[in-house]
Amino acid sequence: MKVFINKRIPETGIHKLKEAGLEVFIPEHENLSYEEWLIYCQNSDAILGVGGEFKYNKDFFDQCPNIKMIALYSVGFDHVDIPEASRRNIPVGNTPDVLSKATSDVAFLLMQSVARRASYNFQKVKDGHWGGFDPLHALGQELYGKTLGILGLGRIGFEMAKKSKNAFGMEIIYHNRNRNEEAEKELNARYVSFEELVEQSDVLSVHANFTPEQKDLFNAPVFGKMKNNAIFINTARGGFQNEKDLYEALISKKIWGAGLDVTHPEPMSKESPLLELSSVCVLPHIGSATIEARTGMANIAAKNIIAFSKGEKIPYCVNPEIYKVN
Numbered sequence: 171m172k173v174f175i176n177k178r179i180p181e182t183g184i185h186k187l188k189e190a191g192l193e194v195f196i197p198e199h200e201n202l203s204y205e206e207w208l209i210y211c212q213n214s215d216a217i218l219g220v221g222g223e224f225k226y227n228k229d230f231f232d233q234c235p236n237i238k239m240i241a242l243y244s245v246g247f248d249h250v251d252i253p254e255a256s257r258r259n260i261p262v263g264n265t266p267d268v269l270s271k272a273t274s275d276v277a278f279l280l281m282q283s284v285a286r287r288a289s290y291n292f293q294k295v296k297d298g299h300w301g302g303f304d305p306l307h308a309l310g311q312e313l314y315g316k317t318l319g320i321l322g323l324g325r326i327g328f329e330m331a332k333k334s335k336n337a338f339g340m341e342i343i344y345h346n347r348n349r350n351e352e353a354e355k356e357l358n359a360r361y362v363s364f365e366e367l368v369e370q371s372d373v374l375s376v377h378a379n380f381t382p383e384q385k386d387l388f389n390a391p392v393f394g395k396m397k398n399n400a401i402f403i404n405t406a407r408g409g410f411q412n413e414k415d416l417y418e419a420l421i422s423k424k425i426w427g428a429g430l431d432v433t434h435p436e437p438m439s440k441e442s443p444l445l446e447l448s449s450v451c452v453l454p455h456i457g458s459a460t461i462e463a464r465t466g467m468a469n470i471a472a473k474n475i476i477a478f479s480k481g482e483k484i485p486y487c488v489n490p491e492i493y494k495v496n
């Protein structure tokens with residue numbers, strides 16, 4: 171079986187695939203054009219897909235009839251047309267759990283960075299504008315006892331809620347597709363409607379999986395209902411926020427600040443007006459960027475492919491209902 175990996179991943183994953191007797195292709199240069207990427211895919215049986223820039227949609231599947239399975243190097247699968255893959259009996263694997271701690275760490279980091287205006291203050295030091303002690307300048311806000319609202323209390327949202335409860339005694343409210351009984355019991359988390367989440371959160375952190383109908387869910391009317399001291403955090407997908415509306419909400423002080431690990435598009439343009447605001451902290455999609463998480467992701471992606479090559483059910487499948495074991 172020929173496996174195409176579009177970007178180098180931790181060696182452990184590549185080693186496992188080779189050890190299992192699979193032929194592995196990794197391009198010499200990694201920033202492939204869409205056309206180059208497609209040619210590799212057309213000549214492969216399976217793809218270990220890194221990054222979300224190219225879409226696995228009907229057009230892709232039509233042009234790559236040899237592809238029999240996709241092992242994503244991510245937990246998010248919003249760049250894959252799952253019903254289309256399912257229709258063709260192509261299993262799609264992802265990498266859950268191993269990155270939940272790392273990604274929630276970044277949400278927690280952003281929450282504190284925005285509350286204490288870390289990126290603004292760091293820039294001041296770098297620019298040589300440290301200045302003297304000023305009792306009224308660059309004041310942040312404390313998070314103790316504040317309300318953290320989580321949109322999407324799944325694996326990563328739960329880790330974020332746990333950390334915030336333990337560190338700052340934050341009250342946890344959440345909105346999710348389903349009730350999360352574990353979080354209600356362990357963290358005293360309270361289920362609320364989306365409107366209540368927006369209106370009651372001091373910090374609103376997005377951890378939901380993105381779907382096209384949720385594009386710009388956070389727009390002017392929604393930012394307008396948030397508290398004036400509210401901090402908006404997004405480590406899920408950039409499509410959730412309308413960045414023009416977010417900018418307006420920040421400059422008109424409808425909300426206090428924003429911390430983003432994900433933007434739309436990615437990479438964010440260095441001309442983005444959001445980058446000029448002292449109330450904003452932007453990171454370049456580094457949620458899972460730890461040695462531990464990335465190694466775990468490589469192992470899971472390899473496991474998915476190896477299981478498939480043996481005709482077994484892949485262990486982390488996002489379309490399990492269609493996948494028939496050979």
Ligand SMILES: NC(=O)c1ccc[n+]([C@@H]2O[C@H](COP(=O)([O-])OP(=O)(O)OC[C@H]3O[C@@H](n4cnc5c(N)ncnc54)[C@H](O)[C@@H]3O)[C@@H](O)[C@H]2O)c1
Binds near residue numbers: 323346377431
């Ligand atoms: N920044 C990063 O590097 C990074 C890293 C990992 C994951 N992510 C993103 O985080 C997302 C979450 O990962 P996870 O493992 O926690 O997924 P998960 O499936 O465990 O949790 C997501 C939860 O969101 C809920 N949900 C989705 N849309 C909703 C909505 N509109 N309202 C209420 N609830 C909604 C789902 O029911 C689910 O419980 C991924 O899909 C991915 O996009 C980003």
Ligand SMILES: O=C(O)[C@H](O)CO
Binds near residue numbers: 243246247269457
């Ligand atoms: O969905 C994911 O896993 C991230 O965005 C990449 O780590």
